[in-house]
Amino acid sequence: MTKPPLTLYLAAPRGFCAGVDRAIKIVEMALEKWGAPVYVRHEIVHNKFVVDGLRDNGAVFVSTLEDCPDDRPVIFSAHGVPKSVPSAAQARNMVYVDATCPLVSKVHIEAQRHHDNGLQMVMIGHAGHPETLGTMGQLPEGEVLLVETPDDVATLDVRDPEKLAYVTQTTLSVDDTAEVVAALQARFPAIVGPHKEDICYATTNRQEAVKAMAPKCDAMLVVGAPNSSNSKRLVEVGARAGCAYAQLVQRATDIDWRALEGITSMGITAGASAPEVLIDEVIDAFEARYDVTRTLVETARENVEFKVPRVLREPA
Structure with a gap:
């Protein structure tokens, strides 16, 4: 036929992409260097096939740092983690490797810089996504307000409309994000944006x-x-x-x-x-x-x- x-x-x-490639390589090299098991906080990247392959080689994927023993290395996923996580690892004298994508780290640094300059942050991102949790966790509670849609912008309760900046999750739709940014700029004309777009x-x-x-x-x-x-x-x-x-x-x-x-x-x-x-x-x-x-x-x-x-x- x-x-x-x-x-x-x-x-x-x-x-x-380069960030995913690096994160997977980090787990592989950690297994090579320290042997199994190596613990990974959260899925290293969001792909079952990749995660299963690394698990077969001795990586143990856990939800929280509390699930890791003190005497084995732990890796933080490519999505980034709140500041409290490496602090807790240091307090326990753990060996840890941060596999956060450098482009996500750039957003973290940006958020910290704006905070140091007295600006409250607005984050455009998806609630509950590990990258969003990691970025919001760079600053004290309440310092980062999350919006997902232009409608969310209308209900934002900010401290001072003259002292605002925004960052975005790196994996969003370019077009959807542009709509949210336009809504932010319309409501808060003084809002400060990133030097270079955060979407990677x-x-x-x-x-x-x-x-x-x-x-x-x-x-x-x-x-x-x-x-x-x-x-x-x-x-x-x-x-x-x-x-x-x-x-x-x-x-x-x-x-x-x-x-x-x-x-x-x-x-x-x-x-x-x-x-x-x-x-x-x-x-x-x-x-x-x-x-x-x-x-x-x-x-x-x-x-x-x-x-x-x-x-x-x-x-x-």
Whole structure:
């Protein structure tokens, strides 16, 4: 039986970013240096496949520092942690390695600088997301107000409208964030923004590639985890950019083939914590069912690399 033809559009860039790459490398190098078990506070990155692989090699994932013994190394996830966490680790004389993405650390430094200058902070982010909790936890209770939507801005109760600054979670939708920023600037004209946008280069690049790809596609799949903020944003961006069917899948086994009946063009991308092996698995699944013509949709090239902490580069 002949396979139906399918144009497979592959977004570039897609998948791993430099911060995720570094965080995974940190866990691997820690296991190499200190042996198993190495404890990791929170999932190192939001991807089950990655976390399961590291767990198989001896990483133990825990929710809180209290779940870690004093005598084993602990790693803080790429999303960042409140200031109280490294302080508690120091108080217990623990060996710890901070795998916070340097672009998230930049937001932490920014928030601290504004606080030191007497400004109250507004954070644009998703309630309960570990990155949001980590950033808000850089400053004393009540010093960071959280908003998610333009409607939240209308009800903000600030200390002094003349002394405000804002930061954002690094994995948000560029377009949605612009709407919230506009609402903040309209209500608080004196509000101070970041020198350079907080949304990270990888989030922006992946969204731009999806915007370029989505109008060409009958359907689009984003390879990523349901708890991955940047992956969920890619689905939203694809739908908004004109793709009638945009869905998140963790693996090829999650593909709903019935929903894709009759398509002639398909877009594939992946969130920043999805490894290429899972993307290849999805591509293989399409090639098994269709006569595929691959087309790359490249909107940027990335050559960013972040160094791992010095403690891991030194001999044990």
